[in-house]
Amino acid sequence: MEHIVIIGNGIAGVTAARHIRKLSDKKITIVSAESEYFFSRTALMYVYMGHMKFEHTQPYENHFWKKNRIDLVRGYVTKVNTKEKSLHIDGAPDLNYDKLIIATGSKPNKFGWPGQDLDGVQGLYSKQDLDLLEENAPNNKVCKRAVIVGGGLIGIELAEMLRTRDIPVTFLVREPSFWNNILPNRDSEMINEHIREHHIDLRLGVSLKEIHPDENGRVKSVTLAGTGEEIDCNLVGLTAGVTPNIDFLKDSGIELGRGVKVNRFLETNVEDVYAIGDCAEQQEAIGNRRAVEAVWYTGRMMGETLAQTICGNRMEYKPGHWFNSAKFLDIEYQTYGWVFPEPRKKESETHFHWRHPKEKRCITIAFDNDSETVLGINTFGIRLRHEVFDRWLSEKRTVDFVMEHLRDASFDPEFYKNFESDIVSKYNADFGKSINLKKKNLKRIFKIA
Amino acid sequence: MSTYNKSMALTGEPPRSLSIGQKIAVLLGLSGLGILLLAVFNTSFPNKTLWLTLSLSAIGIGTIWFSWDAYSQKIPGIKNDGVWFRSISSRGLWGWVAGLALTGFYIVLYFYPEYLGLVSDGENKGVIGLFDPLSKFLNGNPASQWFVYGTLYTVAILAFGIKFIWKYRHNRYERLRTWSVMFFQTAFAFIIPELMARLNGHKILDGGSLPYYDLKNIWPLNYYNFEGYRIKMFLSSGEIGFAFLIFGILSIFVITPILTYKYGKRWYCSWVCGCGGLAETAGDSFRQLSDKSTFAWKVERWVVHSVVVFVTLMTTAVIYSYLGTDTSKYWLTKSSFLIGVAVLLTLVFGWAMIFKRDQLQKDAKYGAIGYFVIIIALIGFHFFSGEGEVFLFKSGTLRKSYSFLIGSIFSGVIGTGFYPIFGSRVWCRFGCPMAAILGFQQKLFSRFRITTNGGQCISCGNCSTYCEMGIDVRAYAQKGENIVRASCVGCGICSAVCPRGVLKLENGPLEGRIDSNQVLLGNDVDLMNLVNKK
Numbered sequence: 001m002e003h004i005v006i007i008g009n010g011i012a013g014v015t016a017a018r019h020i021r022k023l024s025d026k027k028i029t030i031v032s033a034e035s036e037y038f039f040s041r042t043a044l045m046y047v048y049m050g051h052m053k054f055e056h057t058q059p060y061e062n063h064f065w066k067k068n069r070i071d072l073v074r075g076y077v078t079k080v081n082t083k084e085k086s087l088h089i090d091g092a093p094d095l096n097y098d099k100l101i102i103a104t105g106s107k108p109n110k111f112g113w114p115g116q117d118l119d120g121v122q123g124l125y126s127k128q129d130l131d132l133l134e135e136n137a138p139n140n141k142v143c144k145r146a147v148i149v150g151g152g153l154i155g156i157e158l159a160e161m162l163r164t165r166d167i168p169v170t171f172l173v174r175e176p177s178f179w180n181n182i183l184p185n186r187d188s189e190m191i192n193e194h195i196r197e198h199h200i201d202l203r204l205g206v207s208l209k210e211i212h213p214d215e216n217g218r219v220k221s222v223t224l225a226g227t228g229e230e231i232d233c234n235l236v237g238l239t240a241g242v243t244p245n246i247d248f249l250k251d252s253g254i255e256l257g258r259g260v261k262v263n264r265f266l267e268t269n270v271e272d273v274y275a276i277g278d279c280a281e282q283q284e285a286i287g288n289r290r291a292v293e294a295v296w297y298t299g300r301m302m303g304e305t306l307a308q309t310i311c312g313n314r315m316e317y318k319p320g321h322w323f324n325s326a327k328f329l330d331i332e333y334q335t336y337g338w339v340f341p342e343p344r345k346k347e348s349e350t351h352f353h354w355r356h357p358k359e360k361r362c363i364t365i366a367f368d369n370d371s372e373t374v375l376g377i378n379t380f381g382i383r384l385r386h387e388v389f390d391r392w393l394s395e396k397r398t399v400d401f402v403m404e405h406l407r408d409a410s411f412d413p414e415f416y417k418n419f420e421s422d423i424v425s426k427y428n429a430d431f432g433k434s435i436n437l438k439k440k441n442l443k444r445i446f447k448i449a
Numbered sequence: 450m451s452t453y454n455k456s457m458a459l460t461g462e463p464p465r466s467l468s469i470g471q472k473i474a475v476l477l478g479l480s481g482l483g484i485l486l487l488a489v490f491n492t493s494f495p496n497k498t499l500w501l502t503l504s505l506s507a508i509g510i511g512t513i514w515f516s517w518d519a520y521s522q523k524i525p526g527i528k529n530d531g532v533w534f535r536s537i538s539s540r541g542l543w544g545w546v547a548g549l550a551l552t553g554f555y556i557v558l559y560f561y562p563e564y565l566g567l568v569s570d571g572e573n574k575g576v577i578g579l580f581d582p583l584s585k586f587l588n589g590n591p592a593s594q595w596f597v598y599g600t601l602y603t604v605a606i607l608a609f610g611i612k613f614i615w616k617y618r619h620n621r622y623e624r625l626r627t628w629s630v631m632f633f634q635t636a637f638a639f640i641i642p643e644l645m646a647r648l649n650g651h652k653i654l655d656g657g658s659l660p661y662y663d664l665k666n667i668w669p670l671n672y673y674n675f676e677g678y679r680i681k682m683f684l685s686s687g688e689i690g691f692a693f694l695i696f697g698i699l700s701i702f703v704i705t706p707i708l709t710y711k712y713g714k715r716w717y718c719s720w721v722c723g724c725g726g727l728a729e730t731a732g733d734s735f736r737q738l739s740d741k742s743t744f745a746w747k748v749e750r751w752v753v754h755s756v757v758v759f760v761t762l763m764t765t766a767v768i769y770s771y772l773g774t775d776t777s778k779y780w781l782t783k784s785s786f787l788i789g790v791a792v793l794l795t796l797v798f799g800w801a802m803i804f805k806r807d808q809l810q811k812d813a814k815y816g817a818i819g820y821f822v823i824i825i826a827l828i829g830f831h832f833f834s835g836e837g838e839v840f841l842f843k844s845g846t847l848r849k850s851y852s853f854l855i856g857s858i859f860s861g862v863i864g865t866g867f868y869p870i871f872g873s874r875v876w877c878r879f880g881c882p883m884a885a886i887l888g889f890q891q892k893l894f895s896r897f898r899i900t901t902n903g904g905q906c907i908s909c910g911n912c913s914t915y916c917e918m919g920i921d922v923r924a925y926a927q928k929g930e931n932i933v934r935a936s937c938v939g940c941g942i943c944s945a946v947c948p949r950g951v952l953k954l955e956n957g958p959l960e961g962r963i964d965s966n967q968v969l970l971g972n973d974v975d976l977m978n979l980v981n982k983k
Contacts, residue, residue, distance in 0.1 A: 019967075297905075334905070
């Protein structure tokens with residue numbers, strides 16, 4: 001029986017394992033150093049906040065793995081021998097494989113800041129990071145102030161987490177506005193306001209210079225670049241992005257760049273070795289996507305695709321329309337298609353923006369100047385129906401069409417106040433149009449003739 | 450490993466402690482309960498009206514003040530910080546203390562009301578005596594233990610309802626739903642039946658007396674609705690009484706199926722029902738304690754459907770016991786009634802087995818066949834054995850056992866007493882025959898579903914954790930499958946706590962209602978077509 005070994009029990013590896021099991025009878029082994037069972041990484045924040053216990057983050061009951069004949073090995077893979085097709089594992093006996101899937105995810109970026117390895121300086125990615133955070137910042141007596149470095153999705157999550165324990169937070173964002181290497185200015189501006197509304201000391205356009213230790217080698221303070229201001233703190237959160245977790249592959253002969261280099265079939269340069277998820281780096285770009293995509297959804301999609309290849313139906317990885325979501329404190333964010341921020345935006349891309357006069361809700365639609373085809377949408381505080389918007393993107397609908405049918409795309413709970421008519425009148429005013437909003441239609445939404 | 454300790458604070462968010470306002474609010478609420486407790490031990494209060502008013506106001510205002518202090522200063526949004534750190538809401542010491550206290554209260558209420566001061570032939574004493582003025586004001590009679598219970602129940606739903614509304618003030622579905630349960634409890638369960646009691650003996654009832662009737666309390670939840678004494682009272686009360694009787698029958702056979710088809714069982718379970726009302730308001734702090742395992746689900750299916758069989762048998766036997774045998778006196782006789790029951794059950798069974806069998810799990814089919822055979826055999830037994838006792842048991846014995854086991858122990862002592870241990874919907878999930886019947890229809894014949902939003906699920910588990918019915922919502926959402934479960938009461942909390950906007954409760958076409966996918970939206974279209982072909 002062919003033995004498939006998967007290194008990493010995150011969403012990518014586990015999805016691959018589940019789908020291989022559905023399609024075949026192969027022997028499957030998952031090796032993980034991080035945790036005994038698969039858990040949802042994105043949910044770790046809720047454990048610290050007290051919304052959930054750690055076991056709630058595990059999507060499958062413990063008996064699931066045995067029932068589906070997926071062997072779990074706890075240990076850290078230190079060496080991959082691709083000639084003998086074997087793994088050397090710290091904490092478990094060596095394993096031989098017939099096919100190897102590398103799905104080891106990421107690790108937090110460190111940019112060589114002085115003091116970045118002190119006690120009390122940490123990232124937030126793994127279960128171990130969460131446990132460490134409980135030690136470093138159990139409450140606001142032990143941790144009188146935290147400084148977070150890096151204005152991305154993990155940074156704002158860490159800020160939210162610490163605020164639930166009333167720990168004062170200084171949030172250093174290198175960019176002139178929060179996450180505005182991804183978000184257009186007006187979207188980003190609203191999030192800035194919301195961060196400050198939560199009593200987080202947001203410092204825009206500010207970088208870290210140095211982290212200072214106390215006499216015990218624990219963090220005591222940080223100095224900022226430029227002003228040289230010193231801020232006393234007991235925790236420094238390094239959240240300036242992540243990088244593929246592939247150090248253990250250095251001498252394996254597997255071609256590495258930033259991540260494990262893969263072709264469109266998720267194959268590496270070595271036969272029978274594949275890489276998926278955060279740690280995979282595409283050799284050729286796929287549309288507007290980045291070569292390394294550290295996103296939950298892409299990890300899952302690569303797992304779904306690779307299972308086909310492993311089970312005899314060699315399949316290219318061809319993800320559909322880009323989508324993503326996040327929650328910035330109390331504001332939900334969804335995006336479908338591409339809405340580029342101003343610096344990366346093409347000349348031909350025009351943005352329509354609407355923002356609620358009082359509440360923290362807004363929407364930005366990107367469309368092509370000439371054809372008026374919709375390129376993408378960002379919504380904040382408004383939920384959209386994935387299926388409907390995905391369909392509109394495939395059908396290359398115009399912005400007029402989208403405006404007219406906006407109610408079909410709403411996914412807000414029943415009885416919610418809807419803002420479609422406000423949005424459409426702003427659109428009409430901005431672009432001199434006279435679009436009439438259509439009523440919501442279940443037949444159109446569910447594609448029933 | 451985690452280093453936090455569970456706080457002993459009742460409601461604080463470790464390491465946050467209660468604010469001064471909240472401490473005073475707790476003190477105020479406890480002093481209201483203290484007055485009731487003093488009354489239990491027969492402290493005589495000079496002015497009962499005044500002290501009862503003080504007590505209930507203190508409880509109500511204490512709760513509301515506490516909630517105001519907790520939520521008013523915060524930005525609208527999900528307020529679950531520290532839920533699993535607090536002793537009361539995470540099965541810690543205070544959870545067990547509260548569970549034991551509530552359980553004890555129910556045991557006294559159901560089985561030893563004399564300890565609460567109930568005196569059947571004379572002036573009430575104790576805490577029941579304290580409620581006499583209010584009871585006399587509303588219905589003209591002295592209070593009973595049920596009046597005391599009903600009043601406290603209503604105060605709890607109103608005070609904790611306001612708390613819930615503040616907690617979810619960003620969510621209009623939750624606000625409206627909570628106003629609805631508060632209204633139905635206050636008007637239908639509490640005030641209207643009490644006022645109706647004043648009409649007893651009045652000429653508009655032809656001098657008859659109506660039974661105590663909470664109109665929204667539908668058979669089989671209201672398992673005694675068609676008992677002999679109630680039928681007599683309905684029929685003694687002229688056209689109004691007759692109309693009530695007809696309404697009771699229409700409620701379960703006509704109104705319920707129509708509304709459940711259109712909106713799912715939520716129209717009842719989380720918008721109208723009193724048991725649901727208490728669970729959603731006072732029980733909200735305990736919703737996360739429900740068991741999500743597949744084992745618990747299996748137990749749930751067997752237990753709740755067994756209760757349906759039990760209540761059907763019991764009610765059939767009770768109605769049978771008071772019907773006559775002479776067709777010339779009244780068209781409905783013992784035999785025609787039993788045949789009617791058999792026909793109805795056969796129709797429902799046949800419909801499910803023929804048209805919906807692909808939606809039933811294997812054990813559901815076995816269970817349904819088994820129970821169907823038993824009931825029909827028992828009814829057949831009646832006809833072959835001549836005029837004997839139906840169902841081998843005396844109807845009185847069935848009635849008493851049901852009332853004790855299900856009506857008191859299950860719905861009260863376990864169902865509510867164990868809120869802080871098993872979560873707020875233990876009764877609704879494992880015991881309520883009404884919920885089971887509505888659920889059966891919701892699963893097989895309803896427009897309601899919780900739609901999963903394409904591929905947006907991140908498997909975080911908030912939805913499953915906060916599902917009071919113990920549904921593993923995530924198991925469906927992460928597969929891109931809509932949630933169509935018999936037990937879902939449509940409280941909407943899964944959708945509210947979802948950080949990525951994945952879940953939406955909605956009523957839509959039956960076609961493609963479940964829509965299960967192996968590969969989720971967002972991936973390669975060819976792959977999706979390949980794998981998802983049905």
